[in-house]
Amino acid sequence: MSDSIIRIDGLSKTFAGGFQALRQVDLSIQRGEIFALLGPNGAGKTTLISAVCGLVSPSQGTVWVDGFDNVKAYRPARERIGLVPQELTNEAFETVWNTVSFSRGLFGKPPNPTHIERVLKSLTLWEKRNNRLITLSGGMKRRVLIAKALSHEPRILFLDEPTAGVDVALRREMWDVVRELRDHGVTIILTTHYIEEAEEMADRIGVINHGEIVLVEEKHALIEKLGRKQLTVQLFEPLQTLPPGLATFALTQNDAGDELIYSYESATQKAGDGGISALLGALNKAGVGVKDLHTRQSSLEDIFVDLVKERA
Amino acid sequence: MNVYPVRAIYMAEMMRTRRTLLQSVVSPVISTSLYFVVFGAAIGSRIDEIGGVSYGAFIVPGLIMLMLLTQSVSNASFGIFFPKFSGSIYELLSAPISFLEIVIGYVGAAATKSVVLGLIILATARLFVPMEVAHPAWMLLFLLLTAVTFSMLGFIIGIWADGFDQLQLVPLLVITPLTFLGGSFYSIDMLPPFWQGVTLFNPVVYLVSGFRWSFYGISDVSMGASLAMVLLFLFVCLAVIAWIFRTGYRLKP
Numbered sequence A: 001m002s003d004s005i006i007r008i009d010g011l012s013k014t015f016a017g018g019f020q021a022l023r024q025v026d027l028s029i030q031r032g033e034i035f036a037l038l039g040p041n042g043a044g045k046t047t048l049i050s051a052v053c054g055l056v057s058p059s060q061g062t063v064w065v066d067g068f069d070n071v072k073a074y075r076p077a078r079e080r081i082g083l084v085p086q087e088l089t090n091e092a093f094e095t096v097w098n099t100v101s102f103s104r105g106l107f108g109k110p111p112n113p114t115h116i117e118r119v120l121k122s123l124t125l126w127e128k129r130n131n132r133l134i135t136l137s138g139g140m141k142r143r144v145l146i147a148k149a150l151s152h153e154p155r156i157l158f159l160d161e162p163t164a165g166v167d168v169a170l171r172r173e174m175w176d177v178v179r180e181l182r183d184h185g186v187t188i189i190l191t192t193h194y195i196e197e198a199e200e201m202a203d204r205i206g207v208i209n210h211g212e213i214v215l216v217e218e219k220h221a222l223i224e225k226l227g228r229k230q231l232t233v234q235l236f237e238p239l240q241t242l243p244p245g246l247a248t249f250a251l252t253q254n255d256a257g258d259e260l261i262y263s264y265e266s267a268t269q270k271a272g273d274g275g276i277s278a279l280l281g282a283l284n285k286a287g288v289g290v291k292d293l294h295t296r297q298s299s300l301e302d303i304f305v306d307l308v309k310e311r312a
Numbered sequence B: 001m002n003v004y005p006v007r008a009i010y011m012a013e014m015m016r017t018r019r020t021l022l023q024s025v026v027s028p029v030i031s032t033s034l035y036f037v038v039f040g041a042a043i044g045s046r047i048d049e050i051g052g053v054s055y056g057a058f059i060v061p062g063l064i065m066l067m068l069l070t071q072s073v074s075n076a077s078f079g080i081f082f083p084k085f086s087g088s089i090y091e092l093l094s095a096p097i098s099f100l101e102i103v104i105g106y107v108g109a110a111a112t113k114s115v116v117l118g119l120i121i122l123a124t125a126r127l128f129v130p131m132e133v134a135h136p137a138w139m140l141l142f143l144l145l146t147a148v149t150f151s152m153l154g155f156i157i158g159i160w161a162d163g164f165d166q167l168q169l170v171p172l173l174v175i176t177p178l179t180f181l182g183g184s185f186y187s188i189d190m191l192p193p194f195w196q197g198v199t200l201f202n203p204v205v206y207l208v209s210g211f212r213w214s215f216y217g218i219s220d221v222s223m224g225a226s227l228a229m230v231l232l233f234l235f236v237c238l239a240v241i242a243w244i245f246r247t248g249y250r251l252k253p
Helices: A045-053 A074-079 A096-106 A113-122 A138-150 A168-183 A195-201 A219-226 A275-285 A300-311 B003-019 B021-046 B055-086 B089-094 B099-128 B136-160 B164-180 B193-199 B203-216 B223-247
Strands: A004-014 A020-030 A034-038 A060-065 A081-084 A156-160 A187-192 A204-209 A212-218 A228-235 A251-253 A259-265 A290-297
Touching: A004 A045, A004 A187, A020 A045, A020 A060, A020 A187, A020 A204, A020 A212, A034 A045, A034 A195, A045 A060, A045 A081, A045 A156, A045 A187, A045 B089, A060 A074, A074 A081, A081 A138, A081 B089, A096 A113, A096 A138, A096 B003, A096 B089, A113 A138, A138 A156, A138 A168, A156 A168, A168 A187, A168 A195, A187 A195, A195 A300, A204 A219, A204 A300, A212 A219, A212 A300, A219 A300, A228 A275, A259 A275, B003 B021, B003 B055, B003 B099, B021 B055, B021 B099, B055 B089, B055 B099, B055 B136, B055 B164, B055 B203, B099 B136, B099 B223, B136 B164, B136 B203, B136 B223, B164 B203, B203 B223
Parallel strands: A034 A187, A034 A204, A081 A156, A156 A187
Antiparallel strands: A004 A020, A004 A060, A204 A212, A228 A259, A228 A290, A251 A259
């Protein structure tokens, strides 16, 4: 908690129409981490980011960016932040080079062609630097938005669904860019629908739903804590009824009767009914022939769906 | 005050002007020249002198004002409306800059363009009508103050407008009538007494009158009143813009 670069205290936002997009959000982002904010459509992800970046005036609460109140001390707070918005918006008739240089100036930095060149090259935009934005593909436009956000060397980067509508190759490339930024000490907050993305990238994950932060957890701990494991035991012969020795285990059978499915909490493997080894021992004792075994760990996606459903 | 954001906005806006040179410079110059040809050279020769100035020369300051007001408003309103419309205004709102820096950038660029246009039209006018400028320094001051003030008005309209139709509405329904009825083409003492009184509520009267004084030393209202009106209007616009950025009106939900 000591080294949080962003601290959000009791942030609420009610829009003019009465819709409450954020409810008392408290959140703290650690310096140098990649934080993924997950949530279904309309959960408040973009509103939260917008409130931190100054695009939305919060109804209540405070945001501290590196120790600066983002309203009262908006200059030092905002100059630390780069924002890549969700929508592909830009000045259609500008060239790539001009629009990225413009962003740097807008954020109060003196011109630095070397830095702009480095950013454009890292995003493979260098070849396109003299192209007008209107001539670029969607993926290229997305990169330009990232380049603009990086033009003023921010310490915090917000990526609002950075890989929506981006092909797989480009997505991988962007992940590499994000990792490289993190290696240079940039703190990254991304929102995403792609659970795969959060699983791949994030150090910590926050889940937001109906404007409330439902959960914030270190990624592995989250999977560990909430992840269920399943062991599927394939049998040589279908079982009509379960042998009495197996009654203590939480088992389900498939319709054909030739598979036993054993669910267990990965964190509490050794507790309760004795876990996998006890089950295998019992199977052996009951004379059930085991053909094959395989285990499956629930993904972040399963966890996410469970969470959102549970609180809906 | 940080100079880099101001410069970035100013340069980007000037670049936009350069990209649309035909529409933003050539077309107003041509349309104003047509006024000179029709009212100055063709009809003007049949109209009596006003205050010792030939009609053709008399309307030059008014026409420059007409163009200055419409161009300042439309240019500045489009400059801020377009990013709002396309969504790229997110960058402006998330940047570490004050409203004053934003205004100086946008309004400065729009006003620069208007002043340059005004001078081009003045030079063009001299091709059609012989005339001298009696007080060039006052003339420039009026040109500048009016361009800045009405660019600010345009900026406000650009933020207020929800669509392209509203963007056109104010210039069409407010600015053009006020200018035509503001003494661009006549001296207000040519009006019946009642309308002379009414017309004093039109701020454009003071602009045109003051501007014309700087050319020929004749005016409908006193120079002091003209200057006071421009400055008053300027500070009202500035106050409105400050309020817009403080409350986020039509900018931030």
